[in-house]
Amino acid sequence: MNIRIGNGYDIHKLGTQRRLILGGVDIPHELGLIGHSDADVLTHAIMDAMLGALSLGDIGHYFPPDDPKWAGADSLVLLSQVNQLVRSQGWQIGNIDSVIVAERPKLKPHINTMRDRLSATLELKSDQIGIKATTNEKLGPVGREEGIAAYAVALLVRD
Ligand SMILES: Nc1ccn([C@@H]2O[C@H](COP(=O)(O)O)[C@@H](O)[C@H]2O)c(=O)n1
Numbered sequence: 001m002n003i004r005i006g007n008g009y010d011i012h013k014l015g016t017q018r019r020l021i022l023g024g025v026d027i028p029h030e031l032g033l034i035g036h037s038d039a040d041v042l043t044h045a046i047m048d049a050m051l052g053a054l055s056l057g058d059i060g061h062y063f064p065p066d067d068p069k070w071a072g073a074d075s076l077v078l079l080s081q082v083n084q085l086v087r088s089q090g091w092q093i094g095n096i097d098s099v100i101v102a103e104r105p106k107l108k109p110h111i112n113t114m115r116d117r118l119s120a121t122l123e124l125k126s127d128q129i130g131i132k133a134t135t136n137e138k139l140g141p142v143g144r145e146e147g148i149a150a151y152a153v154a155l156l157v158r159d
């Protein structure tokens with residue numbers, strides 16, 4: 001059995017007139033994440049963890065932020081493409097774990113929906129995806145609600 005591990009990180013600024021999408025879930029909040037795509041930091045961190053596990057580069061390589069094709073992109077569509085890439089090389093996902101760092105809003109009520117969306121996209125059982133939320137205890141840019149960050153690790157396995 002071959003095993004590979006990867007990690008991913010992303011952060012986006014918060015602003016008005018934007019939706020807050022995390023793990024493919026549209027979360028009601030007065031601020032949303034700013035980006036070229038839908039700025040779903042959790043999904044971006046997970047993609048980078050999967051790519052990193054196989055030394056396949058990062059999401060900017062596959063979905064360049066200056067390519068108009070990805071303007072407003074649904075990150076779950078991009079995640080599906082990364083999933084196909086990983087599986088096409090004979091790898092399966094053992095599990096993914098992640099943490100979202102956000103001062104507000106309270107994410108706990110949305111975590112299971114995020115796990116359902118992500119596991120459906122990745123063809124996994126929802127218990128193969130861990131998602132936690134924590135505040136940054138009001139410290140730094142995330143603590144000042146200037147942005148939201150996410151970290152992820154992915155374990156890939158192959159016979
Ligand atoms: N945006 C967030 C942040 C945190 N939570 C939940 O609250 C718990 C305590 O967070 P601390 O940062 O104060 O340690 C955390 O374990 C999460 O369950 C949340 O739902 N949304």
Ligand SMILES: C[C@@]1(CO)OP(=O)(O)OP(=O)(O)OC[C@H]1O
Pocket residue numbers: 010034035036037038039044059060061063064065066070073078
């Ligand atoms: C997926 C992409 C596509 O533009 O999303 P962005 O919203 O630009 O987000 P970022 O995490 O800065 O870079 C990744 C990009 O490849």
